[in-house]
Amino acid sequence: MTALSIRPQEVEANRDSVFKPEVIDEKYKMIAENVTVTYGGIPAIKNVSMKFKERTVTALIGPSGCGKTTFLRCLNRMHDMIKSAKVVGKVTIDGIDLYSKDIDPIYHRRKVGMVFQKPNPFPTMSIYDNVTAGLRLNGVRDRKILDEIVEDSLKMAYLWDEVKNDLKKPALELSGGQQQRVCIARALAIQPEVLLMDEPASALDPIATQKIEETITELKKEFTIIIVTHNMQQAVRVSDYTGFMYLGDLIEFRETKKLFTDPKNELTAKYVQGQFG
Amino acid sequence: MTSTQKRLEYRMMFKQNVEKRLLVDKIVRIIVFSCVIIAIIPLGSILAEIFKNGTAAISYEFLTATPGAIGTGEGGIGPAIQGTLIIIGMSSLIGIPIGVLSGVFLSEFGENRLAQIVRFFNDVFMEFPSIVLGIFAFLIIVLVLGHFSIWAGAFALSLIMFPIIARTTEESLKMVPMTYREAGLSLGLRRWVITMRIVLASAKSGLITGILLSVARIGGETAPLIMTILGSSQFFHSFDAPMDALPLRIWRLSLLPYDSAQLQGWGSAMVLIIIILAINIGVRYFFLRKRGSGMFSRLIRQKILGGKR
DSSP states (O other): OOGGGOOHHHHHHHHHHHOOOOOOOTTEEEEEEEEEEEETTEEEEEEEEEEEETTOEEEEEOSTTSSHHHHHHHTTTGGGGOTTEEEEEEEEETTEETTOTTOOHHHHHTTEEEEOSSOOOOTTSBHHHHHHHHHHTTTOOOHHHHHHHHHHHHHHTTOHHHHTTOTTSBGGGSOHHHHHHHHHHHHHHTOOSEEEEESTTTTSOHHHHHHHHHHHHHHTTTOEEEEEOSOHHHHHHHOSEEEEEETTEEEEEEEHHHHHHSOSSHHHHHHHTTSOO | OOOHHHHHHHHHHHHHTHHHHHHHHHHHHHHHHHHHHHHHHHHHHHHHHHHHHHGGGOOHHHHHSOBOSTTSOOBOOHHHHHHHHHHHHHHHHHHHHHHHHHHHHHHHSOSSHHHHHHHHHHHHHHHSOHHHHHHHHIIIIIHHHTSOOHHHHHHHHHHHHHHHHHHHHHHHHHTSOHHHHHHHHHTTOOHHHIIIIIIHHHTHHHHHHHHHHHHHHHHTOOHHHHHHTBOOSSOOOOTTSOBOOHHHHHHHHHHSOOHHHHHHHHHHHHHHHHHHHHHHHHHHHHHHGGGTOSHHHHHIIIIISTTOO
């Protein structure tokens, strides 16, 4: 059977027959246990364990090169494409181990949307085709469904009003901020349950950043969001929980307010006060 | 940190030799321009010579008739034009899919031992003298079937074609940023869907350039055709029979000691160049217009449709 002929319902049915869920912890959507990633033998993150509650925003902060992005990519098995990268540990989503051998990561990636640091809309496609790419290329053909999802996703990404009249325009003709929101809409269109965002606002101006933060706050009602950010104010503004990483270690992981007002670890305190980083 | 004093010294240093740098700039510019001109002169003079000598040969009869009796200057190159188009088409049908798919393999799944070996032989293949490939086709098709045929010619030319296409496809796919593939993965797409629908589409212009290069290359090949389709003075009647082609016809005509034959040779060369040029422009226009980067599509968008798509 080819990927193109699989419908979402079949994916759902398939998932139950193939994967045997272990004990499901109702409270947590995703759990990472002792995750270590090495690039060609050199560890990038060491024994990171985190739990992500359903319908919350978790921010990952830390200086450049501390492994935030590396960790985020583990939650989606994005390291599969990189030959030198090796992931050890356990990542579960709804109690199913993402790295177990008999699991096809494709079904999981359909549950987990991802927004990248730089806007990367597909260069040959229009706005409409970009947003629907995940659905169309997975075999959804019904024009009505697609139209509805495009409108819905673009509204969620706060882009609908700006582009509703030229959805057929090449996505690359949009501004950087608009392109990033196309990418957010594209990630939302596959109806994910978890949304991973890798510094989604790093290339954006303050207004677009604000819009994306509004989007995140709005999306929290339905999704579990994990966001990597360099901007501590942003972490304070949007997140419920914050993890501070340093040199590949998770130093502190608590509720955002507590982490910023009453950090337990000396390093965290120094970092959030802006003494290094 | 550099001290303020040092910084001032550095600044002076950068300001000192401005004139010398401008002079170097000028010299380099002159060298570059002269190289371009040196490269263009032979190309331009070949084209000018062919068009100067060839135009006189062109007539309706020349383009459509079968060759006349040797030395009379009658008849034309109809079968040769037909044969060239057929043989380019057939070789493309074999060579393009194989070439593109090997290129995809080398670029997308090419980090293993097998791919390294394939890449090495592909490169060796690309450097093969075409006559060797002609002899190869002669041995395994012509000798086995017992006669010359279009099949054998198309086979030999596709052997020339696919290493070129494989290499250019690989290179242009590698130019597609990893982040598009990752975006595809994050949407839960399968590798082959990503490769076919996203990566290949993004690399379209490089792919087409490679294909056109290889078409131009085989369009002018003569040696393998002598070994495979032989030449003929009749129009197409079967894939299983000898056929004429423009390079073959040019070769034969240029060997004849008659002025009329020489004239027809020039004419044939001109026709061949025009065909290759037409294929190039036509394919580029047809496949790349949607991206709106081509001259024609820009004109169409701006002038004719008044800015609307």
